Amino acid sequence: MISGGPYTTDDNLDFEPLHALCSQAADTYADALIFAGPVLVSEHPLLASGDFDLPPEAEADPDTTTLKTVFRHLISRPLQSLAAANPSITILLIPSVRDAVSAHVSWPQEPFPFPRKDLGLPKQARVVGNPMTVSINEIVTGISSQDILSELRHEEVTGGAPQAGGILARLPKYIIEQRHFFPLYPPVDRKLLLRTGTVEGAARGALLDVSYLKLGEMLNVRPDLLIVPSALPPFAKVVESVLVINPG
Numbered sequence: 001m002i003s004g005g006p007y008t009t010d011d012n013l014d015f016e017p018l019h020a021l022c023s024q025a026a027d028t029y030a031d032a033l034i035f036a037g038p039v040l041v042s043e044h045p046l047l048a049s050g051d052f053d054l055p056p057e058a059e060a061d062p063d064t065t066t067l068k069t070v071f072r073h074l075i076s077r078p079l080q081s082l083a084a085a086n087p088s089i090t091i092l093l094i095p096s097v098r099d100a101v102s103a104h105v106s107w108p109q110e111p112f113p114f115p116r117k118d119l120g121l122p123k124q125a126r127v128v129g130n131p132m133t134v135s136i137n138e139i140v141t142g143i144s145s146q147d148i149l150s151e152l153r154h155e156e157v158t159g160g161a162p163q164a165g166g167i168l169a170r171l172p173k174y175i176i177e178q179r180h181f182f183p184l185y186p187p188v189d190r191k192l193l194l195r196t197g198t199v200e201g202a203a204r205g206a207l208l209d210v211s212y213l214k215l216g217e218m219l220n221v222r223p224d225l226l227i228v229p230s231a232l233p234p235f236a237k238v239v240e241s242v243l244v245i246n247p248g
Contacts, residue, residue, distance in 0.1 A: 004229030
């Protein structure tokens, strides 16, 4: 199963989509759950203001509560329930530059800087880097939680007759042909992208660490499956013999 964040709406921290996702993964005995961030969105109005309460069972002291505590009780608990119901599942967490618990605010980024135990994650969960190429059931899977499709759409210039498949087939083609998870430089001005979160708005977009952009290359192998969460409409298409999925 494949999912892309955020996993709750801007007016609450109930994480109902996350609970529904974990329930479905448990009911269907999924082999793997690819869980792309953002998970705890840094610009979420309630997180940004600090005006929220943890569940009563958390028994957390407001004066000592940290984002790790919030992650343990709001994110890790449904994942623990999933792991208990389906012990053979593999859960892959891919961070985002918008994650509040990430030490890296630029792409590419390392996994969360905290041990799995501190975040309360089950042993079936693995936090990997962003982007990441992994092999799952002998399927080479490339994953990046950075919304490159929206930026490519903003910068794309085309001419002539429309190509078959439309824009949703063209945009992933740039990633595959250029063998890079972010085939765009410089990135789109963040002021031109959608604003989300707090009243003032925090523009989405890429904060690129140009000194490490080579980590976004696909040099050794072309993926069989490419997962690129985006604000564009969800889709699944075969592009250049690669199955491209935008879970939304």
